[in-house]
Amino acid sequence: MDVTSVADDLVIVHDGAHVHRFDGLxxxxxxxxxxxxxxxxxxxxxxxxxxxPLRCRLATVNDVHFGETECGRIDDDPQGPIQxxxxxxxxxxxxxxxxxxxxxxGIAPVAVVVKGDLSQDGQPAExxxxxxxxxxxxxxxxxxVRGNHDAYxxxxxxxxxxxxxxxxxxxxxxxxxxxxxxxxxxHAHQLDWLDAHAAASTTPVLVMGHHQQWVxxxxxxxxxxxxxxxxxxxxxxLADVVARRASIVAYTAGHTHRHRVRRMRCGxxxxxxxxxxxxxxxxxxxxxxxxxxxxxxHRVSTPAAxxxxxxxxxxxxxxxxxxxxxxxxxLEDRCCNIPLR
Numbered sequence: 505m506d507v508t509s510v511a512d513d514l515v516i517v518h519d520g521a522h523v524h525r526f527d528g529l530x531x532x533x534x535x536x537x538x539x540x541x542x543x544x545x546x547x548x549x550x551x552x553x554x555x556x557p558l559r560c561r562l563a564t565v566n567d568v569h570f571g572e573t574e575c576g577r578i579d580d581d582p583q584g585p586i587q588x589x590x591x592x593x594x595x596x597x598x599x600x601x602x603x604x605x606x607x608x609x610g611i612a613p614v615a616v617v618v619k620g621d622l623s624q625d626g627q628p629a630e631x632x633x634x635x636x637x638x639x640x641x642x643x644x645x646x647x648x649v650r651g652n653h654d655a656y657x658x659x660x661x662x663x664x665x666x667x668x669x670x671x672x673x674x675x676x677x678x679x680x681x682x683x684x685x686x687x688x689x690x691h692a693h694q695l696d697w698l699d700a701h702a703a704a705s706t707t708p709v710l711v712m713g714h715h716q717q718w719v720x721x722x723x724x725x726x727x728x729x730x731x732x733x734x735x736x737x738x739x740x741x742l743a744d745v746v747a748r749r750a751s752i753v754a755y756t757a758g759h760t761h762r763h764r765v766r767r768m769r770c771g772x773x774x775x776x777x778x779x780x781x782x783x784x785x786x787x788x789x790x791x792x793x794x795x796x797x798x799x800x801x802h803r804v805s806t807p808a809a810x811x812x813x814x815x816x817x818x819x820x821x822x823x824x825x826x827x828x829x830x831x832x833x834x835l836e837d838r839c840c841n842i843p844l845r
Contacts, residue, residue, distance in 0.1 A: 783827065
């Protein structure tokens with residue numbers, strides 16, 4: 505039984521593939537909610553609602569991986585469990601992403617931001633499948649940056665930084681990808697670009713990129729060139745810009761296929777959002793108010809998507825990994841308020 509989503513007015517509970525949705529709730533209120541036919545209940549408190557009117561909603565996804573056919577495979581290692589679709593089923597990236605698109609469209613977002621790993625190997629057919637799924641649904645409201653899987657052969661599609669002005673918020677979408685590498689970085693000119701835009705911004709700024717930040721003083725104790733995410737030097741330089749520019753309220757990334765919130769030394773959250781393609785199979789909603797921003801992570805809940813993502817709860821079990829706990833994270837990692845500074 506997973507309490508997967510909590511907002512100021514909403515609680516969603518998943519009991520495997522069974523969904524219990526409670527709408528129209530009051531903010532910052534404790535509830536005991538019925539979630540079954542045998543008297544089962546969950547106790548949960550809704551999030552407080554930031555002050556002021558709702559200015560807009562936007563959505564993000566990452567690690568959508570069109571073209572992937574084996575879920576849970578590590579290189580050529582036969583261990584797993586490795587999940588594949590059953591005969592007659594569509595490719596699972598199609599199932600998961602089309603479910604996400606349907607749900608995202610339901611919140612009428614002003615923008616949909618895709619934070620990298622659109623494809624498995626940066627092949628034209630994989631990008632075409634991504635475009636057919638997302639661009640056909642969101643058109644000019646779609647903003648995309650590449651991830652490492654999109655540039656393993658040196659490709660440059662979806663490269664470059666973007667400044668996105670939205671009602672009540674700006675999004676600084678950073679290209680953290682190093683072609684032909686798994687790790688990421690930010691160059692001096694990108695940090696100068698972010699610094700200048702944040703200094704001039706009259707609205708709060710959400711910084712987004714594919715690679716997660718190395719955060720000094722957190723669980724990231726190993727500082728080295730091989731850090732799986734954003735290089736520690738680039739991560740520190742990003743943190744310096746954030747500390748200097750009070751308009752920046754968060755950095756949010758993907759890459760790790762997990763949900764996690766850590767804090768930079770200045771107190772600003774560094775957020776990771778899980779992947780769409782397997783367990784728990786999620787997308788993130790941001791509700792922008794004058795007094796703050798609410799992040800609500802949603803589990804893709806179409807029947808076909810839940811059937812697939814449930815099969816993926818125990819990926820990497822042969823390696824001794826508790827993927828279920830790793831990927832899901834805590835409720836506070838998924839659903840939280842991001843204060844202004």
